[in-house]
Amino acid sequence: MADPFIIETADLRKRYDGVDALRGLSLQVPAGSIYGFLGRNGAGKTTTMKVLLGMARPTSGRARVFGLAADEQDASVEIRRRTSFVSDEKDLYNYMTVEAMIRFTAPFFPRWRVDLEQRYLRKFDLPPDRNVKALSRGMRTKLALLLALCRGAELLILDEPTSGLDPAMTEEVLQALVTHVAGEGMTVFFSSHQIVEVEQIADHVAIIDRGRAVVTGALDDLRERYRRIQLVFDNEAPAVAFRAPGVERVQRNGRVVTLLSSAGTKQILEEARALNPASVDVVPVTLKEIFLETIAVEN
Amino acid sequence: MLFRPNPSSGVPIYLQLMEQVKHAIETGALRPGEQLPGMRPLAEELVINPNTVAKAYRELEHEEVIELRHGAGAFVSGNARAKKLTDNLRAGQAIVAAAVERLHARGVTDEEIRRLFEAELAGLTRSGGHGG
Numbered sequence: 200m201a202d203p204f205i206i207e208t209a210d211l212r213k214r215y216d217g218v219d220a221l222r223g224l225s226l227q228v229p230a231g232s233i234y235g236f237l238g239r240n241g242a243g244k245t246t247t248m249k250v251l252l253g254m255a256r257p258t259s260g261r262a263r264v265f266g267l268a269a270d271e272q273d274a275s276v277e278i279r280r281r282t283s284f285v286s287d288e289k290d291l292y293n294y295m296t297v298e299a300m301i302r303f304t305a306p307f308f309p310r311w312r313v314d315l316e317q318r319y320l321r322k323f324d325l326p327p328d329r330n331v332k333a334l335s336r337g338m339r340t341k342l343a344l345l346l347a348l349c350r351g352a353e354l355l356i357l358d359e360p361t362s363g364l365d366p367a368m369t370e371e372v373l374q375a376l377v378t379h380v381a382g383e384g385m386t387v388f389f390s391s392h393q394i395v396e397v398e399q400i401a402d403h404v405a406i407i408d409r410g411r412a413v414v415t416g417a418l419d420d421l422r423e424r425y426r427r428i429q430l431v432f433d434n435e436a437p438a439v440a441f442r443a444p445g446v447e448r449v450q451r452n453g454r455v456v457t458l459l460s461s462a463g464t465k466q467i468l469e470e471a472r473a474l475n476p477a478s479v480d481v482v483p484v485t486l487k488e489i490f491l492e493t494i495a496v497e498n
Numbered sequence: 499m500l501f502r503p504n505p506s507s508g509v510p511i512y513l514q515l516m517e518q519v520k521h522a523i524e525t526g527a528l529r530p531g532e533q534l535p536g537m538r539p540l541a542e543e544l545v546i547n548p549n550t551v552a553k554a555y556r557e558l559e560h561e562e563v564i565e566l567r568h569g570a571g572a573f574v575s576g577n578a579r580a581k582k583l584t585d586n587l588r589a590g591q592a593i594v595a596a597a598v599e600r601l602h603a604r605g606v607t608d609e610e611i612r613r614l615f616e617a618e619l620a621g622l623t624r625s626g627g628h629g630g
Contacts, residue, residue, distance in 0.1 A: 422510045
């Protein structure tokens with residue numbers, strides 16, 4: 200039976216030189232999704248990708264891609280055959296021209312898509328005769344992306360694909376990803392610390408902090424579940440602990456209590472009502488707020 | 499057609515898109531029987547996830563606002579449900595306009611009105627009974 204998840208990790212741990220880079224990471228990436236892997240620098244995003252691609256061995260826990268164990272050698276070869284990876288460094292040969300770089304790369308991949316190669320060459324406005332060395336950062340990214348998209352891979356793993364790009368270039372890269380997923384039905388797993396781009400194109404997200412996923416799920420589901428609830432009292436706010444399960448955070452400040460809830464708003468409101476507040480406000484929470492709040496809690 | 503979901507608003511993008519399609523029908527920008535943009539071109543144009551557009555269209559089909567014809571695309575429903583929706587929205591608009599006008603007359607600001615609506619929709623009616 201086909202695995203419903205293209206990537207699945209459970210309690211994944213990785214210790215490098217006495218540092219815990221991953222501390223029990225659990226992820227489930229559904230087939231056909233654009234999965235945003237969001238976290239601050241040093242949260243463990245690149246390490247996770249290396250483990251998935253067999254470039255680093257996990258200390259413990261499980262990592263599977265296409266249902267194959269990422270830490271078994273034969274399986275790992277198969278995973279890499281079916282996966283395109285664009286690293287943060289954009290591994291390209293500086294002495295080659297754009298055209299030579301494409302001609303050099305294509306023969307390694309039997310399913311190379313000449314049609315896509317031509318399309319992205321035009322769309323990205325890449326100069327075929329220019330040396331890779333002379334490309335701007337944005338052009339390098341677009342060339343690396345072209346090479347990754349034309350491989351005919353089922354899974355695209357991108358490490359910070361838009362880092363250092365201006366807004367126009369970023370939009371171009373995001374559009375290429377959206378178009379590609381729509382046309383080819385592949386799965387994209389990309390890391391970023393740019394919340395705006397994640398909320399724009401991702402349908403699933405994980406927020407990772409210090410080696411652990413602190414929030415995971417379908418983005419629309421998170422937007423529907425998370426609420427900020429503000430209670431204003433006539434006098435000093437009562438110092439009670441909220442017992443409803445969805446309460447993530449409570450801040451008490453004079454006559455005002457602010458709650459962040461991740462689920463069960465109705466139940467929390469019932470509990471709040473019993474405290475006789477003078478007023479109650481409920482507002483949606485943006486991904487940026489969820490990110491900042493969940494990271495803050497960890498700290 | 500002008501659809502402009504705001505990914506940073508905290509409201510699910512598919513819900514924003516659904517509202518915008520309904521609004522286009524309500525204003526007459528989209529008429530019964532007319533074709534909507536294809537899911538893929540729309541995702542590319544708005545640079546949003548294709549699955550999100552598909553979800554919005556599926557939900558709109560479920561609400562009988564649009565019809566998805568296999569291979570042909572999405573069309574605004576010509577049936578009574580869509581008509582009724584338009585009528586309901588027109589009636590609703592009038593009610594909201596009157597309510598907003600009365601609130602303005604009492605000195606309630608736009609931002610406060612927005613929050614009142616939001617609280618009401620979040621099911622706060624029963625908990626707001628303590629002078630809120």
